[in-house]
Amino acid sequence: MFDWIQNLADWFVYDVLNLTKEQHLAEALNFFIYDTTKILILLFVVIFFMGIVNSYFPVDKVKNYLSRNKLYGLEYLMASLFGVVTPFCSCSSVPLFIGFVRGGIPLGVTFAFLITSPLVNEVAIGLFIGLFGLKTTLIYVVSGVLLGSISGIILQKLKLERFLKPWVKEVLENAQRDQDIFKAENKKFTARLSVIWDEVVKILKGIIPYVLVGIAIGGLMHGYIPEGFFEKYLDKNNLFAVPIATILAVPMYSNASGILPVVQVLVAKGIPLGTAIAFMMGVVGLSLPEAMLLKKVMTLRLITIFFGVVTLCIILSGYLFNLIL
Amino acid sequence: MTHIKILGTGCQKCKTLTNLVKNIVAENNIDATIEKVEDIQEIMKFSVLTTPALVINNVVALKGSIPSKEEILAFLK
Numbered sequence: 001m002f003d004w005i006q007n008l009a010d011w012f013v014y015d016v017l018n019l020t021k022e023q024h025l026a027e028a029l030n031f032f033i034y035d036t037t038k039i040l041i042l043l044f045v046v047i048f049f050m051g052i053v054n055s056y057f058p059v060d061k062v063k064n065y066l067s068r069n070k071l072y073g074l075e076y077l078m079a080s081l082f083g084v085v086t087p088f089c090s091c092s093s094v095p096l097f098i099g100f101v102r103g104g105i106p107l108g109v110t111f112a113f114l115i116t117s118p119l120v121n122e123v124a125i126g127l128f129i130g131l132f133g134l135k136t137t138l139i140y141v142v143s144g145v146l147l148g149s150i151s152g153i154i155l156q157k158l159k160l161e162r163f164l165k166p167w168v169k170e171v172l173e174n175a176q177r178d179q180d181i182f183k184a185e186n187k188k189f190t191a192r193l194s195v196i197w198d199e200v201v202k203i204l205k206g207i208i209p210y211v212l213v214g215i216a217i218g219g220l221m222h223g224y225i226p227e228g229f230f231e232k233y234l235d236k237n238n239l240f241a242v243p244i245a246t247i248l249a250v251p252m253y254s255n256a257s258g259i260l261p262v263v264q265v266l267v268a269k270g271i272p273l274g275t276a277i278a279f280m281m282g283v284v285g286l287s288l289p290e291a292m293l294l295k296k297v298m299t300l301r302l303i304t305i306f307f308g309v310v311t312l313c314i315i316l317s318g319y320l321f322n323l324i325l
Numbered sequence: 326m327t328h329i330k331i332l333g334t335g336c337q338k339c340k341t342l343t344n345l346v347k348n349i350v351a352e353n354n355i356d357a358t359i360e361k362v363e364d365i366q367e368i369m370k371f372s373v374l375t376t377p378a379l380v381i382n383n384v385v386a387l388k389g390s391i392p393s394k395e396e397i398l399a400f401l402k
Contacts, residue, residue, distance in 0.1 A: 059375060059389075089338065089376075089389075090336070091333065091336030091339065091377075092374070092375040092376050095368060095369065095373055095374055096374050098365065098369050099369070102369070198393070202391070
């Protein structure tokens with residue numbers, strides 16, 4: 001499917017620039033051109049598709065759906081799935097949290113949404129397909145959704161309401177299911193399209209610099225680090241690799257775009273995929289800035305439990321990946 | 326006179342939107358007050374789930390993204 005891009009990259013590097021295949025620079029440049037073109041195309045397709053889905057299921061509708069329907073345990077999975085199609089900005093995490101609580105949605109279900117939304121998003125999916133292929137992407141998405149649901153169920157079982165800030169507890173007591181009437185927009189598809197298009201352009205513009213820098217760094221590493229370099233230090237049998245990778249990743253903050261191309265090169269050079277995915281999830285799923293924001297609604301204790309449970313689930317899925325992949 | 330409020334808990338996008346609105350108001354000589362609302366309890370009175378949000382005369386005009394200059398201008402006219 002992407003052969004033509006490889007041909008394009010080959011033509012440019014070996015014919016136009018007249019570099020020879022043995023040069024590190026040529027190899028790195030070839031990799032850079034191939035990767036950027038392919039990834040930008042995939043990102044465009046995925047972001048556009050998610051934009052269409054999101055236009056019909058805005059977050060207000062999701063909230064009302066979860067608030068109104070009794071789903072007999074399936075609500076965690078639903079919240080998690082909705083998290084996938086809802087674009088997430090950490091600056092919205094607090095209003096989202098309060099809105100969900102006010103709508104009478106159980107805390108665990110809200111957490112399921114909050115965990116999956118940044119973890120599995122349109123940018124991460126687009127990059128994943130481009131860098132790791134469809135099969136790995138599917139595994140990542142499914143495990144991200146399950147991770148959100150399971151963490152949500154665990155957090156619900158822990159009865160964490162008592163660790164909310166006092167004013168949030170008040171909101172919780174006055175919670176009403178389905179109190180806002182959401183006016184669904186009855187726009188035609190063509191009318192939505194221009195809005196979606198603007199949004200796609202906006203997202204792409206925002207992430208392109210990160211993607212380019214990420215791929216450039218990846219390209220350099222690709223050309224200069226020998227194959228299997230990391231296997232010596234981080235092989236599958238090293239039990240500490242997954243937890244260390246995850247714990248290193250949690251305080252880091254990146255919107256997935258910068259870090260993914262680098263992770264892909266690490267995998268190509270011998271880091272086990274499970275370890276790499278755990279690292280990825282730690283980077284995009286949890287971050288210090290998000291913790292700071294959540295302090296407005298949660299006590300430090302609750303944030304610690306929240307991050308602890310999610311970190312633990314990420315570590316476990318890292319081990320699982322290393323076993324099955 | 327138009328009362329403009331920008332709701333946001335203090336992230337980069339909210340700052341961008343505030344500056345954008347300030348510029349537009351100044352450039353077009355619009356008679357308006359601009360207020361940045363950062364207090365989350367105050368923000369939640371408007372029932373928004375996503376920020377930044379643009380509130381004009383106490384009605385939520387836009388939420389969750391940074392609108393273009395033209396869009397903002399259309400709301401202010």
